[in-house]
Amino acid sequence: MTDTTATTAGVSHVHTVTAATDDAMRTLGRDLAALARPGDLLILSGPLGAGKTTFTQGLGEGLGVRGAVTSPTFIISRIHPSLAEGPALVHVDAYRLGGPEEIDDIDLDMTLPDSVTVVEWGEGVAEGLADDRLEIHIERHPDDTRTVHLRPVGARWADIELPGTAAGHG
Numbered sequence: 001m002t003d004t005t006a007t008t009a010g011v012s013h014v015h016t017v018t019a020a021t022d023d024a025m026r027t028l029g030r031d032l033a034a035l036a037r038p039g040d041l042l043i044l045s046g047p048l049g050a051g052k053t054t055f056t057q058g059l060g061e062g063l064g065v066r067g068a069v070t071s072p073t074f075i076i077s078r079i080h081p082s083l084a085e086g087p088a089l090v091h092v093d094a095y096r097l098g099g100p101e102e103i104d105d106i107d108l109d110m111t112l113p114d115s116v117t118v119v120e121w122g123e124g125v126a127e128g129l130a131d132d133r134l135e136i137h138i139e140r141h142p143d144d145t146r147t148v149h150l151r152p153v154g155a156r157w158a159d160i161e162l163p164g165t166a167a168g169h170g
């Protein structure tokens with residue numbers, strides 16, 4: 001499914017993917033890892049328990065990084081180095097951050113160029129880190145399935161065929 005949202009940068013297509021199980025959510029993360037490059041910023045939103053960390057676990061698996069991807073209560077940002085030659089995963093939980101001013105204090109711009117940076121609860125907080133980003137909103141349904149809305153922003157993602165997107169769709 002593809003819908004269209006007007007933005008200041010032109011027209012941005014929101015790709016919608018269904019993740020019926022937590023495994024499907026991890027697979028989506030792995031599929032995105034295959035597309036990810038150093039400098040990428042992924043902003044995750046959706047309520048508590050939506051599957052933001054589950055998605056990030058798949059991303060970490062796909063990138064082949066060291067350490068378990070978890071949601072520790074008192075850690076805002078954790079760097080998972082690559083076990084091979086690839087980019088590190090920088091996993092941020094912005095839940096406790098007050099806003100864009102506070103995300104500046106954790107110096108994500110230092111690691112951003114060489115890493116894949118994922119910010120849980122990043123909506124309204126992390127957009128200023130990069131002009132090009134993938135905004136991922138997870139919707140949780142009563143039957144425990146999830147709908148994932150992938151919104152590419154900027155030239156980096158303009159011609160990328162996102163997972164769950166039928167060939168030929170923009």
Ligand SMILES: Nc1ncnc2c1ncn2[C@@H]1O[C@H](COP(=O)(O)OP(=O)(O)O)[C@@H](O)[C@H]1O
Nearest residue numbers: 019020021022025048049050051052053054146
């Ligand atoms: N379709 C699904 N997608 C993602 N998680 C699911 C799904 N169905 C059940 N779950 C469960 O929901 C929980 C999601 O938790 P988590 O990924 O920590 O969410 P968040 O980081 O958004 O708070 C996990 O226990 C996961 O196993």
Ligand SMILES: [Mg+2]
Nearest residue numbers: 052053071120
């Ligand atoms: Mg989480």
